[in-house]
Amino acid sequence: MRVLIVDDEDLARDRILRILSEFEEHQVVGQATNGHEALQKIDELTPDIVLLDIRMPGMDGLEVARHLVGMDEPPAIIFTTAYDEYAIEAFKVHAVDYLLKPVRSDRLKEALGKAVRPNKVQWKALNKKEDGSIKARTHISSRTRKGIVLIPVPDIYYFRAEHKYVTVRHKEGEVLIEDTLKELETEFPGKFLRIHRNCLIALDYILALEKNVSGQPCIRLRGIDEALDVSRRHVAHVRQVMNNLMTRK
Secondary structure, three states: OEEEEEOOOHHHHHHHHHHHOOOOOOEEEEEEOOHHHHHHHHHHHOOOEEEEEOOOOOOOHHHHHHOOOOOOOOOEEEEEEOOHHHHHHHOOOOOOEEEEOOOOHHHHHHHHHHOOOOOHHHHHHHHEOOOOOEOOOOEEEEEEOOEEEEEEHHHEEEEEEEOOEEEEEEOOEEEEEOOOHHHHHHHOOOOEEEEEOOEEEEHHHEEEEEEOOOOOEEEEEOOOOOEEEOOHHHHHHHHHHHHHHHHHO
């Protein structure tokens, strides 16, 4: 089995590497030191198993796992961490094991023995909190010909549904994702506002609500020249939200 080790601590990676050298049936194909690098290596190396530290600077291991939902064959994940407070959340996916640091040889062998690739239903469980609500990601991931592209949520101007995909307009350009607007609206309450059945805009970039030459209500956002149509059924709510934002300021 092809194994990728992900941990921001050199000593932790070295310990796992030494233990894995005892197991001939497993081959270490790479290492990563943070969440962004992990996603790139998973995309490039297609490991069967990822030994994934949960607590890392920036994007943590739980979010890394959630970005794998869109893969046709996501790898099996074995979480590793020094903090047992994550155990309940990690075990929400039945095929995922959980190892406390320092990792022991016998426990790692046991975990590797039962590691199987989870199905998409199990992966989606990683998106749920105990109350059933969705945990908001810090980044949106898009799979392109060049690999996985990660867009920080604060850099996103809007999401717009077009045919089977959703376009993400952000500070560096545009990408396509497979999430639905409904899923995004549920995941990011208070960050994005629906202005049309096919569009969500970032509240932080709202500049003005106005009308175009044909009298159609539209929104202008800071940072882009494009004016976005506001459907008539959403105008009243958009005005209310904008008034609330002005009041807070």
